[in-house]
Amino acid sequence: MPCWGSKSKSYDTKEKGKKVDAGRKNKGNLVNKEAGVLNNDVTTVTSKGNYDYDLVVIGGGSGGLAAAKEATALGAKVAVLDFVTPTPLGTKWGLGGTCVNVGCIPKKLMHQAALLGEAIHDSKSYGWQVGDNVSHSWDALRDAVQAHIKSVNWVTRVELRDKAVEYINGLGTFVDPHTVQAQTKQGERLLKAKYFLIAVGGRPRYPDIPGAIQHGITSDDIFSLNRAPGKTCIVGAGYIGLECAGFLKGLGYDATVLVRSVPLRGFDQQMASIIVAEMEDKGVKFAHKTIPKSVEKLETGKLKVTWTDDQNQEFSDEFDTILFAIGRRPLTKELNLENAGVKVAEDGEKIDADNEQTNVPHIYAVGDVLYKKPELTPVAIHAGRLLSRRLFGNGTVNMDYENVATTVFTPLEYGAVGLSEEKAIERFGEDNLEIYHAYYKPTEFFIPQKNITHCYLKVVALREGDQKVLGMHFIGPQAGEVIQGFAAAIKCNLTVNALLSTVGIHPTIAEEFTRISVTKRSGKDPNPASCCS
Known part of the structure; x- marks a missing residue:
């Protein structure tokens, strides 16, 4: 998944690349061979010419980085393009993708913070003498979480350098099937490669209603929010919406969830209903069968959120924060896929790939951009590694997308x-x-x-x-x-x-x-x- 790289200068890979090239002894390396991989069979790539890289990865998230590091370990010359457009609120982050910066890691840390608050309350029953004036600081939690994330960003950059993966903080778009243009702060740069891996992930969607973009935030913003969220309206009852509502309530903030259809779509619905009942018992409010209509900022600074239910009745309430968790869109339209001949799936956005291979034999995709595949970090990581082994290490194992926990x-x-x-x-x-x-x-x-x-x-x-x-x-x-x-x-x-x-x-x-x-x-x-x- 793409992300905003840090501002430190890129290291020089030219000399390091020579040393790596000199030491490459992997027999499965396909460097300088006109070959592509289709269903584990080597097929001819029609395009001829010299390439700058064996593999260019577009997107510096978990799946792309895993594939890049595995490929270099197998002797390939690899570059990773990584860039993210700031959110409407202006939030940006470092190398590592959604999971590290605005997903799994900060989510789990804030979930843990909420559990600790519950444990402090429970500890009284176990004999701990805890005062009644226990309070929580959003600023302290946010700063601690962001400090950890920045340390991971740095370690990730160092690891790429040590493994001789060239990191380019630039936005990549296809020029032709074997060329990507990187738009960097220093200008444009063309990268030619034998193989490409699309690993750009996705970004949260906003509803098409008045005030949504101007006044709303998403999971891209909540973990670095520069103020306490206060009373929050969460629009969407998927796992992101429920997780955010859960830890916000656990941290002491009023939370209301607007549910359009069913909670936790795609999960076992009996279990989903139990989760909702548990959250209601803990004080999270749910408005079922609702559709948001508008967000208005009042003179008081509060946000007036208006919604209707399935009986077309209109409701409204005032909140300090409105968080949209209505799904994510893959960042495929920004890639100019048509220039490379890559087709998208019937949804018009995601890529339907057979064993991560698109309809263009030398262009692959992993992670959240894949059609009808689990949108989970470990899935992208494992698929990326297996792909690199097939491309550069004579591997034969394909990713198994069944029974993923x-x-x-x-x-x-x-x-x-x-x-x-x-x-x-x-x-x-x-x-x-x-x-x-x-x-x-x-x-x-x-x-x-x-x-x-x-x-x-x-x-x-x-x-x-x-x-x-x-x-x-x-x-x-x-x-x-x-x-x-x-x-x-x-x-x-x-x-x-x-x-x-x-x-x-x-x-x-x-x-x-x-x-x-x-x-x-x-x-x-x-x-x-x-x-x-």
């Missing part, structure tokens, strides 16, 4: 891997499935008497034989840590029989998966009688 970092986290219940029914038929489910009681919730109503898990499996597991879903503390190990098990064709044959670690929440016994079909109560039942 993920976690929604809401106050009570939701981890999932494999198929949702809805997708499993669609693919296999309800009569061929067995849905195991259970509520459970985290031991650490007992003393502070925390709400256990929404601690829930389920396993989606085939009904016959050893009951192959198709999906696992978990709502509770540390859901990401819990689901990660089970994701590996699903990759190894986990069955319910094997799951129930596994001895759990007691008392943990992960062990709840090893003792599921109640199916939805049975109609039995899925609530446990005790912590050890």
